[in-house]
Amino acid sequence: MKVISSRTSRKSGRVLEQALSEAGYDGPKIVWGYSGSSCREGVLNPPGAVALATNKRLALRAMREAGVPTLYVGLNEDWEYPVVARPDFHRAG
Numbered sequence: 001m002k003v004i005s006s007r008t009s010r011k012s013g014r015v016l017e018q019a020l021s022e023a024g025y026d027g028p029k030i031v032w033g034y035s036g037s038s039c040r041e042g043v044l045n046p047p048g049a050v051a052l053a054t055n056k057r058l059a060l061r062a063m064r065e066a067g068v069p070t071l072y073v074g075l076n077e078d079w080e081y082p083v084v085a086r087p088d089f090h091r092a093g
Contacts, residue, residue, distance in 0.1 A: 002029055004043065009033025 002020050005013025013032040020030075031045045052059050 002027075003032050004029055004034050005032040006034040006036070 002025060003013045003017040009032050016030070016032055027044070029043045031043050031047060031050060033050060035047045035050045052062060
């Protein structure tokens with residue numbers, strides 16, 4: 001098993017695992033939507049990253065602090081419509 005997934009992410013986790021298998025992936029296990037504490041070190045996308053990704057504002061801050069180029073549009077700026085936005089917290093994509 002190359003992908004560790006939760007009950008709710010199991011379907012997409014299986015698709016990812018199949019694609020990895022077909023591509024000959026032989027790297028570390030990948031955590032896919034699972035935030036349990038049973039994962040060990042040495043996995044890609046560890047539970048802390050999964051938990052952080054559910055809060056987009058905190059995830060963007062962490063990426064900026066790590067030097068990843070990000071775009072943040074504040075509420076007081078003039079926008080040209082249409083605008084695609086996401087709430088701070090969301091589930092399922």
